[in-house]
Amino acid sequence: MEVYDLSAELTGREEFTKRVSVYIKLRWLLLSVLGITGLTTVYYNKASNVQIETVLLLSGIAIFTNLLFELAIRLEKRRLSFNFYVATALLIIIVDIAIFSAVVYSGGGSISRAVLLYTIPIVIAGGLFNRLYIYFTGGLCVLFYMAMLILAEVRLTGALPAIGLVVQGAFYACVLMVIAYLTDYLYTIKHNKEVERAQTELVSLASHQLRTPATAVKGFLSFLLDDELGTLTPSQKDFARQAYAENEIQLRLIDNILNVARIDLQSLHFEPRVGDISQLAQEVIEEHAGAIKRRGQTVTFHGAGNLKAVFDTQLLRMVLDNLISNASKYCGQGGRLVVAVKSYPKSIKVSVEDNGAGIAPADQKQLFKRFSRVGRGQSDRTPGSGLGLYLARELMRLHNGKIEVVSYPNEGSVFTITLPRKAKANG
Amino acid sequence: MKSVLVVEDYPSLQTLYKFALQKAGYAVDICDDSETALRMTAQRAYDVILLDLLLRRGSGLGFLKAFKQRHLPKASQPKIVVISNIKHPAVAKEADRLGATAYYVKSSSSPKDIAQAVDNATRDKGAA
Numbered sequence: 001m002e003v004y005d006l007s008a009e010l011t012g013r014e015e016f017t018k019r020v021s022v023y024i025k026l027r028w029l030l031l032s033v034l035g036i037t038g039l040t041t042v043y044y045n046k047a048s049n050v051q052i053e054t055v056l057l058l059s060g061i062a063i064f065t066n067l068l069f070e071l072a073i074r075l076e077k078r079r080l081s082f083n084f085y086v087a088t089a090l091l092i093i094i095v096d097i098a099i100f101s102a103v104v105y106s107g108g109g110s111i112s113r114a115v116l117l118y119t120i121p122i123v124i125a126g127g128l129f130n131r132l133y134i135y136f137t138g139g140l141c142v143l144f145y146m147a148m149l150i151l152a153e154v155r156l157t158g159a160l161p162a163i164g165l166v167v168q169g170a171f172y173a174c175v176l177m178v179i180a181y182l183t184d185y186l187y188t189i190k191h192n193k194e195v196e197r198a199q200t201e202l203v204s205l206a207s208h209q210l211r212t213p214a215t216a217v218k219g220f221l222s223f224l225l226d227d228e229l230g231t232l233t234p235s236q237k238d239f240a241r242q243a244y245a246e247n248e249i250q251l252r253l254i255d256n257i258l259n260v261a262r263i264d265l266q267s268l269h270f271e272p273r274v275g276d277i278s279q280l281a282q283e284v285i286e287e288h289a290g291a292i293k294r295r296g297q298t299v300t301f302h303g304a305g306n307l308k309a310v311f312d313t314q315l316l317r318m319v320l321d322n323l324i325s326n327a328s329k330y331c332g333q334g335g336r337l338v339v340a341v342k343s344y345p346k347s348i349k350v351s352v353e354d355n356g357a358g359i360a361p362a363d364q365k366q367l368f369k370r371f372s373r374v375g376r377g378q379s380d381r382t383p384g385s386g387l388g389l390y391l392a393r394e395l396m397r398l399h400n401g402k403i404e405v406v407s408y409p410n411e412g413s414v415f416t417i418t419l420p421r422k423a424k425a426n427g
Numbered sequence: 428m429k430s431v432l433v434v435e436d437y438p439s440l441q442t443l444y445k446f447a448l449q450k451a452g453y454a455v456d457i458c459d460d461s462e463t464a465l466r467m468t469a470q471r472a473y474d475v476i477l478l479d480l481l482l483r484r485g486s487g488l489g490f491l492k493a494f495k496q497r498h499l500p501k502a503s504q505p506k507i508v509v510i511s512n513i514k515h516p517a518v519a520k521e522a523d524r525l526g527a528t529a530y531y532v533k534s535s536s537s538p539k540d541i542a543q544a545v546d547n548a549t550r551d552k553g554a555a
Contacts, residue, residue: 204513208481211512215534216439222537223446251534255514269515314514 017085019128023092024069030120031066034103035059054106058099065095089128093121093137101144105152115145115172119179126183134187138180142173200267207258211251218247245291252325256387259318260370263394270398271312277419278307278341281350284320285339288328296334303341309348309419315395316419319403322388323352323415331356331412347401348419355412364405368393392417429474429549430454434464434490435510436483440533444477444510447538448545461485465493473505475545478527480511480518487511488518491525506548510541 038055069092072084100117118141125137149169153161161169221244223229225237232240262268285299292299327337331354338353359367366372371386389403396403400420407413429452433444436459448455456473458464460482468476480487487509494507506528511518519530528548531541 208512211534212437212440215512216437216443218534219440219443219538222539223443226539228446228450269517271516314516 016089016128020085020089020092021073023089023124023128024066024073027062027066027069027092027096031059031062034062038103054102058102058106061095062099065092090133093125094140096121096124097137097140097144100141101148104145105148115176118145118176122176122180122183126187131184131188134180134184135177138177141176145169145173145176196265196267200262200265203258203261203265207254207261210254214247214250214254218244218251221247241294252321253387255318256322256391259391260387260394263391263398268315268398270315272310272399273313274308274310275313276306277309277311277316277348277350278303278305280311280313280317281320281339281341284317284324287321288324291325292328292337295328295332297328297331297337298335299328299337299339301339303339304343307341307343307348309421311399311419315398319392319395319417320350320352322392323417326388327352327354327356327413327415330354346421348421349416350419351414351416353412353414358409358411358413359405359407360409364407367405368403428452428454430456430471431475431477431545432464432467432471432473432505433457433477434461434482434487435459435477435479436481437479440479443538444541447542448477451542451546453542453545459483461487461490461493464490468494468505472503475548476505476507477541477545478507478509479533480509480513480522488521488525491522491527495526506551508541508544508548510536 035055035058038059039052042052042055069088072088097118100114100120103117104114122134122137122141125133146169149161149165153159153165221240224232224240225244259268281303282301285301289299324337324339328335331337336355338351340351340353342349342351368389370390372390393403396417396419401418403415403417405413405415431448431453433441433448433455435441435444435457441457441459445455445457453475456467456471458467462485464476464478467473478487478490491507504526507526509519509522509527509530510533511530512533514532522530528551529544531544533541536544
């Protein structure tokens, strides 16, 4: 599987010219089928209105025009004039409508089932152009059909069509416009999906491009901190450590932005499997041990070992990572963190408690909103994007679980995530 | 001295991985696209290939596909350690299917971690 290979993507113009060429090739097939059908009708159904001259004439016009288009496209390929392709495509559609009108006319006017042939140019217009052209083509089909209807009636009876025939014609005209509407509807769905896919790819690519230089910074700092290039003075080391911590925040922020975008686009990869949630919680605590120690804080873990639940490890790690990182950030120097995993008959709960400044009741409702930056004691001095808790809530929803907070100002906060036991695992 | 080919297109990361690997005692060659990597691996038998996935020209997965088609005998196959900032499990699975030994996310692995991964890979190669 090739991913992010954007060079392989066709640009809009190239895609259009490619589609016009495909349309011309498909036309050869369509014209052959129509010609054979016409000749077969003339040969086997002597009572039909179709005449051999008409079939030959229409086939001749169709073959001639397609040859012209094919030749023109081949000659034009050298210059690739986009307007030329647009004009050619429109001309082909108009010629096709005229040919199909002639087929309907020779096949019995309004009573001909060949009227459904008009669907073809409408669908083609949808594939090549935007919605305006779909309705333009639909309208053109109706106009040609009406003109053909009047001509056929005048030829047969010498008079204008009777009211019954007009109603019948109007019915077919409505059918054609409904077909135009459906074509527009289906192409709009397809287009929206393409736009979504393009957005997802763009977000992934942008996030990757942002992450790469940040990763390099982290690498260089790690060598400085490990004294690989000579011993740093304590203050140099302190600055390097702070730069390293900022870099970690930057990387987490990039991840959060990417994942929020993925949630919005419903393109987040979700693969729940049976796993040990206690072990996961302890791993995340371990990852934060350095930062917790630097802030002079303590962390306690309570929980039974090997507590199985169904979750996506990567996503739940992200939730716990955000909660533990927040708890450490907001409970200040010398604070106390408690992480507990508890098992209940229908669910498993993981709580992250801190004895920080707490959150005012009015602010608690705002906490899980996107870009929420509510007052949390030192929050004015604490970096954050306002995306972490929003992301945590969305990720818990994805697990059919939830996240809650209980907090009292000047006492601390407890964030609890609940995972249902009856979840379906993949693999 | 064991040899490593680093296929990475970001200059700073080239510097970091080269520094870490040379410090760990490896002979290091560097290239920044999959085509050159294929040419270099045809000319020299490396012990480990450290492979980025998103390259300026070609891709790491494209390299893995082409390399797999060489059908080298197991004993002379280098270990391929993928390093990428793509965290998508499907991409990791695909790399694994195409013959990668290990998959590391660059943003959560220091150059030292990567050198350790190369150590592990060469140890596996020795055991195999």
